[in-house]
Amino acid sequence: MTVAAKLLVVDDEPRTAELTADLLRRAGYFVEVAASGTEALERIRTASPDLMLLDYEMPDMEAPEVLDSLRAGGRIPFPVIILTGARHSPADQVVGLERGATDFVVKGTDRQVVLARVHSALRERASAPAAVTRGRLHVDASRGEARLGSRALKLERRPLMMLQLLANRSGDVVTRGELLEVVWGSSYRGFEHSLEQAVHQIRRELREPGWIETVRGIGYRFVVQP
Amino acid sequence: MGSGTGSSSSPSRGSELAAALHRLRSTLARVRAELEVAEADGAAPPVVRLLADLREALETLGNVEAAALGVVRVLVVDDDERLGELTARGLRRLGFDAEWTTGLRPLRPREVVVFDLGVAGSLSSTDRAILQGSRPVVLTGAVDAASRALAEDLGASDYLIKPVEPEVLAAAIMRREADD
Numbered sequence: 001m002t003v004a005a006k007l008l009v010v011d012d013e014p015r016t017a018e019l020t021a022d023l024l025r026r027a028g029y030f031v032e033v034a035a036s037g038t039e040a041l042e043r044i045r046t047a048s049p050d051l052m053l054l055d056y057e058m059p060d061m062e063a064p065e066v067l068d069s070l071r072a073g074g075r076i077p078f079p080v081i082i083l084t085g086a087r088h089s090p091a092d093q094v095v096g097l098e099r100g101a102t103d104f105v106v107k108g109t110d111r112q113v114v115l116a117r118v119h120s121a122l123r124e125r126a127s128a129p130a131a132v133t134r135g136r137l138h139v140d141a142s143r144g145e146a147r148l149g150s151r152a153l154k155l156e157r158r159p160l161m162m163l164q165l166l167a168n169r170s171g172d173v174v175t176r177g178e179l180l181e182v183v184w185g186s187s188y189r190g191f192e193h194s195l196e197q198a199v200h201q202i203r204r205e206l207r208e209p210g211w212i213e214t215v216r217g218i219g220y221r222f223v224v225q226p
Numbered sequence: 227m228g229s230g231t232g233s234s235s236s237p238s239r240g241s242e243l244a245a246a247l248h249r250l251r252s253t254l255a256r257v258r259a260e261l262e263v264a265e266a267d268g269a270a271p272p273v274v275r276l277l278a279d280l281r282e283a284l285e286t287l288g289n290v291e292a293a294a295l296g297v298v299r300v301l302v303v304d305d306d307e308r309l310g311e312l313t314a315r316g317l318r319r320l321g322f323d324a325e326w327t328t329g330l331r332p333l334r335p336r337e338v339v340v341f342d343l344g345v346a347g348s349l350s351s352t353d354r355a356i357l358q359g360s361r362p363v364v365l366t367g368a369v370d371a372a373s374r375a376l377a378e379d380l381g382a383s384d385y386l387i388k389p390v391e392p393e394v395l396a397a398a399i400m401r402r403e404a405d406d
Contacts, residue, residue, distance in 0.1 A: 089295055090321030097319045104318055108284040113325075120311050194389050 004030045005122055008049040010040040012058045020053060023111050037061035041069055049079045051122055056085035056092055067099040078143045080121045100144055129168040135224040139164040153205040158183050159198040166222040175219040243293040246286050253283040289335050298403050299334050300324040304342040316392035330357060336406060338399050343373055363398045365390060
């Protein structure tokens, strides 16, 4: 890591927040602390952290509400989000992760495991291409959004990441191997069937076949349509 | 998906819960006693011992939560760091308490093992016996007869060919969990 990633720790219990911040600072991250959901939203607007560790239960708003506010908040940067919770309920975990969080760590988890989860989530973020607009198409995988004109496209996470990567490299052939590496996190060839399913889903949602060209035996090419 | 609805009220889950609660009380009582002795003597508390006790208390608390809330725990064993972590994260997304390691570690109570067949070559005889007893869900990239035979030898409850969608893996885990 050449530049320390900016992290935001959000917890209404000050001692817990400082202990977590201390762990992350010792690992070389630049860390700020917020004590409520409202403060967290404000810090995201002003400081654009790369990753936020967000306490699930806070007096002013629970994590799903913070995530919903972030999504509704227009074009503010959406950080990688890891939820932390004292209550380890599968339902909470699913709700939080469905709303855009990357991971869930129960409080009291070994500190090295917490660090490993933070490293892993940041690494995945670093390998993802940036949000992009090409003609009528806009894709922002970090916010879980894609639009063709005014129509929102319903794409799962991996097809969305794949469309964003292809659009970023508009006109170039992106190989199947690179798509597997960036989107699936593995060059393992066994994922090729999943890759084909993702292309199928993208084409079906776009409803215009010309956007994604198959380059037989090599990969795919994004072509801007009028 | 990662919670076993209804199973938390079974007699075995009930006695598991009670035993875990007793262990938790016992550990916390020991921590309190250590700190009271240190305070009375004006001495430094035995930090290493207290940390070990608190680690044990948190583990026991995890067992209590798992039994009470029907949390299904999963250990993903895969020597590919990114794939292992992504598989575990995909399962957490479905509500499982999933951890990833490159090798077998002592299993938590009722933990289901998802085992990449590629790791089989590095198992010690002790690990192999633990794995066989856990009746793992085995993942493999190969479809040949030798791989299938190896999976059977490891006591596989299910045998899935990669790539596996998280939902398919989750269904295999729930089938394995329901066997207990």
